[in-house]
Amino acid sequence: MAIEILPADPPPPKSSPLADLHAALGARMGPFAGWMLPIQYAGILAEHAACRTSAALFDVSHMGQVTFSGPAAALERLVVGDIAGLRPGRQRYTLLTNEAGGIVDDLMVANLDGRLHLVVNAARTEHDLRRLAQHLPAGAEAALEPDRALLALQGPAAVTVLARLAAEVAAMRFMEVARVALAGTVCVVARSGYTGEDGFEISLPGHDAERIARLLLDNPEVSPAGLGARDLLRLEAGLPLYGLDIDDVTTPVEAGLTWTIGKRRRMDWDFLGAMAIRDQIDNGAPRLRVGLHLEGRAPARAGASLAAPDGTDAGTVTSGTFSPALGRPIAMAYVRRDLAEDGTELSALLRGRPVGARVVPLPFVPHHYPR
């Protein structure tokens, strides 16, 4: 048996402030995006179930936490979202774009007491910082916050658990962000996540991360969960993963992320790549990101090719797995625009054999965000 778990990166991997805790919890570690990270603890299916039915704690300290200083308008040149209109205490999902309208990264931008904080993908952090340095005008600057950890507490019981440490989090709305003291440590807490469930993302000093993580894990509702479960959960929730489902040659329109372009931004079209993106909004994109249900039990993995009923090339799978919630294989793919309608029957080539694949709406599993 040739076992390939996850692709390895060449330089020595960085380790999270929670590395000792992962070892104590018996995590199976693996390299991801230049970091050594927990892939699983009890097992991916058990961790998935914990997150969908109770609560799961993820260490996502590999994500880049960046402080932005300067006027919001300076950042708006580089992203598609309405940042100037982001009120204090609010967070927004947005995209960094390039001149051709491709997605450089997807990220969260939070307005905390008038200062902007960005959370970017681990594998894109250095690239994003270089790009920001190149394009930001004098007087604006983006800097990595050193020695920060990031925890994600996700699942229907997350609010009950976190409220035991800080009652005020129960009143937070979805995508609200606030400074919250947890057991004496001032954290930046956002009500958001990457699982489709209710939950919180907690940014805190690295040296306090293990103590707070252990406090959260002491609650009977909470199970530690790794990157394997996180990937399964985000796929079921229809959320794209940078590097697989979106990259610098896919546009927000192709990716189904046109909604991230702020209303005000659609009047001025003054962000990088705006003309190319506007052209696709007006005239249609050549391909679109869709969800697929596959027949049988074999998952389609990234790179599997798709064929139309007439045998012509339909597109390519960008990520896929077996959904425990649905009991069937699911995948995200880019397909030709004329084949992107829900219900379109395609076939996926799995190890040389065609398998039925039907276009279905995203998300695969309904979101349970607080309202």
Add this chain to the structure above:
Amino acid sequence: MPQTRFTRDHEWLRLNDDGTAAVGITAHAQAQLGDIVFIELPEPGREVAAGEACAVVESVKAAADVFAPLAGRVVEVNPALADDPALVNRAAETDGWFFRIKLAEPAAFATLMNADDYAAFRDSGS
């Protein structure tokens, strides 16, 4: 008591009196793969060469080829795996067998690792 041998690909082979051998993956291999969701098995009757990829295991995090440990003809596949691939997680080296082959050269069985050699090989981190 049937004899069991092991391969460097973390598979096991159990020789029956009739010259057929059941093939599966080791407990170590299933633990590395994690939760198994699908297994593709060879067609009965297929002639396989030693080292030929003839089955696929899909877990929630990875896909892995399973190779024929020795040359032979596939005579039976485990019917339980179609509906319950996680049986391999629960009983990798017993009920979770993949297929049986009629060995082309039964003498080749003895060239594979015994349990002690396999344990040493596995623990060396290969």
